Amino acid sequence: MGAADSVTACLSKGVGALVGTIIAGSKSFIAKAKILRKTLGSGMRQVGVLCAPALFTLEENKAKILAEGLNKIKGLKVDTASVQTNIVYSDILKSSNITETHLCNILEAHRVLTMPKGPFKLRLVIHHQISESDVKYTLSCIQKAVNGFIG
Incomplete structure (x- = not known):
């Protein structure tokens, strides 16, 4: 087993996107994170609009x-x-x-x-x-x- 079982990165700081954070981990960890996110009120319907600047920034590095x-x-x-x-x-x-x-x-x-x-x-x-x-x-x-x- 490695030094960490999950990783998170803030896109607004890391690549200059408007907002957003990405998270990586096991399937069960991500499932729990999604539930917790919605519980805390972060379920956004128009997230694709916000993801576009981050994707563009990553591709046009x-x-x-x-x-x-x-x-x-x-x-x-x-x-x-x-x-x-x-x-x-x-x-x-x-x-x-x-x-x-x-x-x-x-x-x-x-x-x-x-x-x-x-x-x-x-x-x-x-x-x-x-x-x-x-x-x-x-x-x-x-x-x-x-x-x-x-x-």
């Missing part, structure tokens, strides 16, 4: 595009297989001669908001309204910042 682009920038490294939501973590290689705080400050000056997540680690989150051209702009800014062209 621009975070993967961002992660793949970051991996092409010398001095950065992303485990692209770990990018399953709208969150991307990038390692900043020490050979790039830039710290996470300095990189965040440079990018903020160009309207790209990022978050340092420890020594030489950066966190980027894609919102559902971020376009593919926004991702390209972000990658361009990061490329220039890492190479010392903007600052």
Whole structure:
């Protein structure tokens, strides 16, 4: 038996959907969860309308595009297989001669908001309204910042 018998994920936080949570577990667990959900008043008739944005966000995952682009920038490294939501973590290689705080400050000056997540680690989150051209702009800014062209 594994470490857990059920899993839940909040779609509004995990992929930028409007609302929603998914749950996975055994058949009997899911049956009990459905009863409990309805008992607590969460039986929605128009749930498909709310599921559509979550499905779209999962299928059009621009975070993967961002992660793949970051991996092409010398001095950065992303485990692209770990990018399953709208969150991307990038390692900043020490050979790039830039710290996470300095990189965040440079990018903020160009309207790209990022978050340092420890020594030489950066966190980027894609919102559902971020376009593919926004991702390209972000990658361009990061490329220039890492190479010392903007600052």
